[in-house]
Amino acid sequence: MMDKDTLWIVIFGLGIGSFLLRFAFLGFVGDRPLPAWLVRHLRYTAVAILPALVAPLVVYSGEGGTTDPTRLGAAVVTLGVGIWTRNVFAAIGAGAATLFLLVYVLG
Numbered sequence: 001m002m003d004k005d006t007l008w009i010v011i012f013g014l015g016i017g018s019f020l021l022r023f024a025f026l027g028f029v030g031d032r033p034l035p036a037w038l039v040r041h042l043r044y045t046a047v048a049i050l051p052a053l054v055a056p057l058v059v060y061s062g063e064g065g066t067t068d069p070t071r072l073g074a075a076v077v078t079l080g081v082g083i084w085t086r087n088v089f090a091a092i093g094a095g096a097a098t099l100f101l102l103v104y105v106l107g
Contacts, residue, residue, distance in 0.1 A: 058072055058075040059072075070102040071099065073098060074099035074102060078098070079091075
């Protein structure tokens with residue numbers, strides 16, 4: 001068990017680190033144009049982050065870290081609709097509807 005002092009030191013340290021990462025872009029570089037290669041790479045940040053956040057919830061979502069077929073099915077439908085329609089909202093809606101339907105039917 002972590003004591004309160006250690007917890008606050010960790011929270012404070014993470015806050016400072018988060019601030020410095022953001023300040024590096026906004027404070028130091030905010031008024032200067034970025035190189036074209038960096039702007040091109042920054043466009044893919046959301047595309048890289050979102051799957052990294054969702055994948056562990058899909059793959060290791062069941063009891064004891066096993067794969068849950070309802071979430072895996074919803075992820076497959078979401079991916080399929082996203083590729084087919086190229087519409088983020090349609091993919092999210094189809095995935096959510098599939099998840100709720102599978103939970104209702106299988107649950």
